[in-house]
Amino acid sequence: MNNKSSIKNNNRIVRVRKVLTDKMVLSYGLPIALLILFHKPIEEMVSLAIVTPILSKVGSTATNNVIFWLVAAYILLLFFSRTVSFVASRKAFVLQLIICLIYLHYRIDQNIWVLHPLRGYIHLYYTDLILEITLLNALLLGKQSFLKKPVIKAANGFDDDRSLGKDRLDLLGYEPYVRSVASRIKQSRPETAIAIGINGRWGSGKTSFFDLLKRNMAEEPIIVINFDPWNSISPKAIIQDFFDTVQRGIRPYHSQLPALLDIYTDKLLNLHSEGWGKFAKELKSLVAPERSLNDLHEQINKEIKAIDRKIIIYIDDLDRLDKEEIAEVIRLIRNTASFSNTFFIVAYDRDYVLTAIKAMNAFNHNHFLEKIFQIEVNLPYFHPSVIQRKLADLLKAYYPEGYHEVIEKEIVGTAFAYPDYFQGWIETLRDVTRLSNGIKLNLDNLLTEVVFSEFIRLEIFRLKFPSVYEAFYRRSSAFLHIDDKHNGTEGYQLKKNDSNGAKPPTLTKAHTAFEAFLQQNASRLSVEEYEIPQIVALIDGLFGVNTLTARFRSHLSVVHPSRFELYFSYSMLEGKLSEDDFLKAINGTFAELKKQIDEWNKENLNFEVLRRFLQLKSFKDRHQFETVVEGIFYFARQPDNNSQYGFEHRQLAELLSDYKKRISKGFYDDRHEDYAAFLYRMFAGATSPYTFDATFLEHLNKSFDESISFPIPKPERLKMVLKLFYSYVSQFKAWDYQLWNLYHACSYKEWTPTGGGAYRSETIYPDEANQVMIATIAKHIDTFLPVIVDFPPFVDDRMFISGVIPTIFGSFDAFGDFLDKYDGPDSAVIAEFGQFYQELSKENFKNAVPFDFKTIKVSPRGQIT
Structure with missing residues (x-):
């Protein structure tokens, strides 16, 4: 304890001496004293x-x-x-x-x-x-x-590569290792310099290792000298800068030593001088004989011993230098500055330094560093969890709290899922800093528009191989094709390499067009052969044939053609539906959602809106549920070129199903009737031509009752669709397709058990619908008859009467009776159609017959059946 107290007091005295010998103090203090004197x-x-x-x-x-x-x-x-x-x-x-x-x-x-x-x-x-x-x-x-000064929230800016400094926490677990190194330095007193190499990849925390070592040696009687050789402009300047730095560090401890070092430096720099420098040196030697380098080195050694303090010289980033500069620093360590009680702590990437040495002297270069460094410290390997935790913390400090759960899950993982796509890509804190900065810069405008884990994969890809990343995007049509059409959801997948002949079921060498491209262009893209499988595996995780199909991927996934560009443009593109706008709309009022739907309609985003509505499966409360349902009905009823957008009937039925009272319990306090009342209001708002509402009711009425669990019972649904049919019939002026659609929508199915859990279905058209249809035909006979003339497939010289007629009238004979009893005014259309009817009756209405229509205009295409 007394020894530590003595060391602290001595260090305080040294600090005072440093102040008194400071250049600033001497530059101003001495002239003032002389001026007064x-x-x-x-x-x-x-x-x-x-x-x-x-x-x-x-x-x-x-x-x-x-x-x-x-x-x-x-x-x-x-x-x-x-x-x-x-x-x-x-x-x-x-x-x-x-x-x-x-x-x-x-x-x-x-x-x-x-x-x-x-x-x-x-x-x-x-x-x-x-x-x-x-x-x-x-x-x-x-x-x-x-x-x-204004406080700048650092988390909102870019992350830097700063080391631990004096007080930041050791997140890398270097502390025990550093204490061991510090302990051995304290117990050493070498006659010549000891060089300790700190080997680690770029960004692995070598400077932080220095900081921790300085902390552990802070209370020791030492002289700390920090030398940054990469600030020097040439190998020769390295010598000058090195000894200038050493002089500044030693000046408070010795009066003569700085001068000796100055002479020593001049001697070193003049060893190879030519011209006037050489002449001046020889002239000076005639007046005052020079001391040899060995003499100066011995004198400096003697004076350093007299100081009785360890000199620790930190040299960082040796791997920033070129080969000549590296050789000069090594020469300083090994020979020129190998003084007693001196320690060189040098940080470098061993592979880089050996490559530089090999370029100068290939002989035995692999063992060269063994001659220079008495000990080489290989920095401990980072556990991936440390790296991922650091990245998660940087992003959580930047993004709002509502996004923290996603960051934690996709970067750190959970007890049930661990993200492994970081391994082999993000291995150092510098990698973390660069990835964090890239994500913050590029994700800001797309926070709610992309799948976070997929975006990170592509950011890693861009960070490590920017040229390959750009080529993949620019040539995406050569590497990707659209698949999964049979699932109703299109998505990109990697194209197989057609030139490979046989196509194995698993990913192998050059199995995809992308992998073949990498192998053919590796040199141009600055990709090493061993890196190709790593790149392919990353992309295969997004677009590979063995991944989940587009049907099971998020609606924001990069595999969807409508989202692909967003991941590479870093902003919302024109003609794309913003996820943020959509979520705001469905979380507001119906009036707001209705207004937004109208805006999307003007921007031709109909398909995008339809696809996004189809992807909704759950809701946070009754208000959001009813707003979305109202929005779907409003959207599906909108006219578009005399038709309607419509909606997927099956998926809407599943959305509205009250199976096991999941809706009425969840949103209506278990009041099934309240939920049914809401749906009655939805159908009551149907607008002409009623196509969407009628066809959706038809879907419900033809479905197996117990499979849909719809709150409105089937008899009521049948009445509703008949009402819609009658409403349209009462206002239409000429025969059109909408009337046919509404008539067919009135039909329903009866399900009869056949044993063994099987059922047989029978389609039934209500008498009320047929009577309305017959009455309507009577009013519009001239426009009705032409549309029921039909042609067999691929035949245009024979015709028959549409098979819908027996459905409406009960039989062709009943239809004939209707024509015979028709008491309207004489009509050329009815007369000509009567002749055609007679020709068909000869074939018992089973075969098509040739007929030359003069009055009625018919076409082989586009007929109603």
Whole structure:
């Protein structure tokens, strides 16, 4: 304990000595002391040189007053202009303050120098401008020091690569390893320098290792020297910069050693000097014989021992240098600066340094570093969980809390799922920083528009292989094709390599067009052979044939053609439905959703809206459920080129199903009748031509009752569709397809058990629908008859009467009776159709017959059946 206390006291004394020997203190303190000591002769010199011949000639005149006020105004304006975005120099202010104090001395005691006041202002002198300058600069510095600077929330900016510094936590688990290294340094006292290599990949935390080592050695009697060779502009400059740095570190501990190092440096730099440098060196040796390098080295060693403190020299980022610079640093460590009680702690990527050494001397280069470093510390391997935790924390600090669960799940994982796509890609903290910055920059406009895990995969791809990433996007049509059409959901998949002949069931070498492209263009794309399987595996995880089909992927997935571009454009594209806008719309009121649907309609986003509605499966409350259902009905009823958008009947039936009271219990307090009342209101709002509502009711009425569990019973549904049919019939003016659709929508199915859990269905058209149809035909006979003339497939010279006629009238004979009893005015259409009917009756209505229509216009295509 006493030993530690003594070391602390000694370190305090050294810090005081460093302040007293600081260049700033010496640069200003010594001149001031000399000025005070020799002020008399200096006064006389200034009087003879400046005051008497120049300043004494300046009189108090109106012209000089004007010049004074203009200069004073200029100084004041300059001050105001510097109050914003300007940093005043503290060194310049110290000089100004010294001059100001000297001036005040002579202003108060004017027996020495006579100062001239302004004309009319006996207490104000022309030279008082010195006071103005000093005062205003003092205010500027005060503003910089005392006014609060705006707080910038670091989490909202880019992440940096800073190391642990003096107080940040060790997230990498280096601390135990560092303590072991520090302990051995403390117990060593070498005669020549010991070099310790810290080997690790770029971004693996080598600088943080340095920081931890400095913390562990903070209380020791040591001299710490930080040397950054990559700041030097040449190999020769490395020598100069190195010994300049060492001199600054040693100066507080030894008076003669800095000078010795200076001589030693000059000697090293002049070893290969030519021309005038060589001549000057030889001339100097005639006057004062030079000491040899060995003599200087021994003398420096002796003086370093006298200091009795360990010298620890940290050299970071050796792997930033070129091969000549690396060789120069190694020469310093091994020979030139191999002093006693000195430790070199050097950080580098071993593979990079060996490659540089091999370029200079290939012989035995793999073992070269063994001659330089007495010990090589290989930084411990990061566990993937550390890397993923760091990335998650950086993103959670940036994104809103509502997104934290997604970040945690997709980056760190859960007890049931672990994201493994980071392994082999993101392995260092520098990788984490770069990936975090890329995500923050590119995801901001798409936070609710993409699948987070898929976006991260593509960001990793872009980060590691930008040229391949760009090629994949630009040539996507060559690598991807649309599949899963049979599932009703289209999605991109990797194309198989057609040139490969046989296509194995699992991914193998060049199995896909993308992998073949990589193998053929690896050199151009800066891809190593061993990296190709890693790239293919990442992309296969998104678009591979063995992944989930598009049907089971999120509606925001990159595999959907409508979303693909978003993942590469980093912003919403024109003509694409914004997920954020959609969610806001369904979480608002129906009036707001209705307005938004109209806007989407104008932007031709109908298919996008339909697809997104189809993907809704769950709701947070009754309000959202009813808003969405109202929105679906409103959307499906909208006209589009005399038709309707419609909706998927089966999926809507599943959405509205109250199977096991899942809707009435969840949203209507178990009041089934309240839920049914809501649906009655939906159908009551049907608008002409009623196609969507009628065909949806038809779907319900033909479905197996127990499979849909619809709140409105079947008899009521049949009445509703008949009402819609009658409403349309009462207002239409000419025969059209909508009337046929509504008539067929009135039909329903009866399900009869046949044993063994099987059922037989029978389609029934209600008598009420047939009677309405017959009455309508009677009113519009001339436009009805042409549309029931039909042609067999691929035949245009024979015709028959549509098979819907027996459904409406009961039989062809009953239809004939209807025509015979028809008491309307004489009509050429009825007459000609009667002749056609007679021809068909000869074939018992089983075969088509040729007939030359003169009045009725018929076509082989587009007939109603």
